[in-house]
Amino acid sequence: MGKHAKPSGKSAGTVPGSGVRVRPLPVRSSVRLRKPVDIWHKPALSAVVALAIPDLVLFGLGRLDLVLYTSAGAMCALYAHGLPYAARARTLMWVVLGMVASLGIALTAASLTTSAALLVVLASLMSAVHKMVCDATRIGPPANVILTFITASAFFVPQHLGEVPLHLALALGAGGLAWLVCMAPALIRPQGPERIAVARALETAAGLLRTEAGPGGGVGPAGGEPDGVVQARHAAAAAVNAAWHTLFLVPTRHPARAVARAGLERLLVRAESALGHDGWSAAGEAERLGSWAREVRSGRPLPRVTLSDEQAAELVGVAEEAREPRRPVPGRPHGVRAVLARLAPGSPLLPIGARVAVGCVLAGWASMAVGVGHPYWAVVTAASIYQANTTLSGQRALQRTLGNLLGLLLYTALLPLMHLGELAMIALALAFQLGAEACITRNYWLGSVCVTPMALLLTEFGQRVPAGTLVADRWIDTVVGAVVGLACCVLVTNRRAADRIDVALGRVEAAEAVAVRLLTTGATPAADGGREVGTDPEVGRTHETDAAPGAGRSRKPSRALEVVWARDRLVGCLVELREAVEVAGGEWWQRALPEERIARAEQQGHRALAGLVRQPPAPVPAPGPVPAPEPMPVG
Known part of the structure; x- marks a missing residue:
């Protein structure tokens, strides 16, 4: 993280006299394995259970051709495992509804037109919507990938308009089952x-x-x-x-x-x-x-x-904050309006959405031009490589290509097992799903080794295709999607990434000034125009609420609550600044970053944060209001 914050006299890769920095697309460390995420088994087992039940039911009914629709709902079991159960219940409901709505659009379009070129355009636009909405809501892994995979596939499934309600009902039913599976652990470990x-x-x-x-913990160079x-x-x-x-997502109405x-x-x-x-x-x-x-x-x-004593005083402030009325959910958009605000004109998410739309359209059309019968694979490949910046997108393209190649080899090696019957195919698909979740947190390419044969198996359930044709089409689509998608990523630049750093720096400096004032003079960090101002809920755990009805001025917060607000605002702004620096630092064509200012802001911010953690302020009369920083778009 800290590499972008080093002060330096001249940025590497800066074009002389232009102030614009051209960053190469590195491939180093793209295949390095990391430690697995500590809860990888939770989404893995949930998805296996949610997929297995409808698959076995369809097998018993002899209708495995409907697996795509039940898989759409069952795959929702991969989401929201890091959230407390009350928040998880709401989030999963929205994921299931979003999946069913996307599937409905795809199936309706497939029933109304057979133009592959038009379907590619529609699938690409849906992919862009998925990317921007998932980034705006910060839904977390697997984010837009599953939604795009299912929806893009559905655009190219032969469909009759009268069958759409039944297929959506299957997806909704499987989504309800996924919701129950993901909520079941609350009965055993509710916390x-x-x-x-x-x-x-x-x-x-x-x-x-x-x-x-x-x-190595002394003084740096x-x-x-x-x-x-x-x-x-x-x-x-x-x-x-x-x-x-x-913790603030956990309801406390019950004493236990x-x-x-x-x-x-x-x-x-x-x-x-x-x-x-x-x-x-x-x-x-x-x-x-x-x-x-x-x-x-x-x-x-x-x-x-x-x-x-200082830590006990903070708990007093935390308790007061939890009792505040109208507290929005910290760190998450609060309602539809907050999500739409993140997608408003000027948002850094819009260039990312443009990349996805253009790249997916061109990748799908290129796949059609070379005669591949599954252009949606190229669309999904292009959509899956787009990350927060060009550098990460380039690494993901390499990982996707490598993982798909190895996955195709694995699929070919396991063909004899697949020929044993449909039950063997179901068992293999579930094993691949478990393996994908076990491996993908170590590195994306390793997870793709299992994702690729699982995707091919879903195709086989619907209609049998010669294995040689299936493997060749998949490989061509992977290469076409990765190359075309990455080319569009380079051409469609995100110049707003550096602007986001400027806004984040201003917020850090304002929060640091409030913290220093609170430490040195005991100034109240918030009170303006009948409103209590804390951290923007996008970046901290504090908030902004209206004063009590009829009050002529804002209610004066306690000293402990002032410390909590100031520290939370500073932590949130520092985290947001670091994220903005990492995003902008990975864009290949970007103006030189203000590295010295970034390093100074982070150093002074962490110093002030340490002071707030170590000691409480002395009580003094409250001064005049301190304006809150302007809200900034979050990528």
Whole structure:
């Protein structure tokens, strides 16, 4: 993370005299394997169960030609496993409805026209919508890929208009089953998702302390912190911020839930204190945090945690914040209006959507030009490679191509098993689904090795195609989709990425100024025009609410709540700045980044954050209002 924040005299790859930086498309590290995500088995098993039940029912009825429609609903079981169950229930409902609506559009179009060129255009436009909406809602993995895969396939399935209601009913029924499967663990571990989020925060905080205490935790080359410490600090701040977001999604109307959340909040406050580490035993505290993380993950009773006076004061502020009326969901868009605001003119998501639409159309048409009978595979390939910037998109194109090639070899090797019968095909499809989820978090190309034969099996359920033709078409479509999609990614530049950094820098500097004022003079960070202003809910866990009816001025928040608001605003802005820098840093054609200003803002911001974590402000009379920063688009 910290590599883009290094001050330097001249950016590598800068065009002389232009101030524009041309970034190469690196392929290094594209195939390197990472540690698997800690909860990979949850979406994997959920999807297997949600797919297996309707598949076996259709097998018993002799109607495996309907597998595509039940798979559309069952695949929704891959989503929202990081959310607490109350939020998961709402999110999965929207995912299922979005999947069924997309499928309905595709099936209706397929029943009304047989023009492959027109269907490619419609599938590409739907792919662009999926990409922008998933990015705007930050739904998380697998994001738009599953929606686009199912919808693009449905555009090219022979269809009669009278059959569409039945097929949509099958998808909706399978989606309801997926909802039940994903909600079932709440009966066993109702606090599981929030425990995992807090455990991650404890683990990253322990990692930060070990990094600071290690041999490379001293002073960096330019007198600042070394890269390892910068990266560990950003990771800890992001994990703590994400854990607070998760906890505030947990309803506390029931006393038992309120008590359970309070215990997790104490642990999270202790993890947050690592951001303000100042001289105490880092090794001992890191060991304690790691031990607590293991206990939290195990499901055992929460450990007893001793808090300092400052940490106890923060819990008072947290409790006040939880009682505030009209609190929006932190870190997530609040309702349809917030999502639409992210897609408004000027949003950095719009160039990404344009890339997807243009790239998918050209990839599909190119596939048709070379005579491939499955142009939607090229559309899906092009849609799947588009990431936040050109660099990541180039890496994804390489990963997709490599994974599909190996997947086709695996499919060819397993052809004898597939010829054993339909039940064997179902078993293989479920095994590939499990393998895909097990491998894809380690690297996308490794997951694609299992995704490719699973996609081919779905095609086989509908109609039998000679294996040689199927493999050749898939390989050609993969190459065409990757090459054409990446070319459009390079041609359709996202010049708004650097503008987003400018806005993020202004927000960090404003939040840091409020924090410094609060530390030095005890100034109140929010009160303006009868409104209490905290962090924008897009980037922090605090909020903005109207004052009580009839009040002539805003209600004065308590001292503890002021500290919580100031710290949350600063953490959220720092995380947003780092994300904006990473996105802009990966664009191949972009003006030179203000690296010195970025490094200074992050250094001063983290210093102020450490001060807020270490000590509370002294109580003084509240001063005049401090305006909130202007809201910024989020990519």
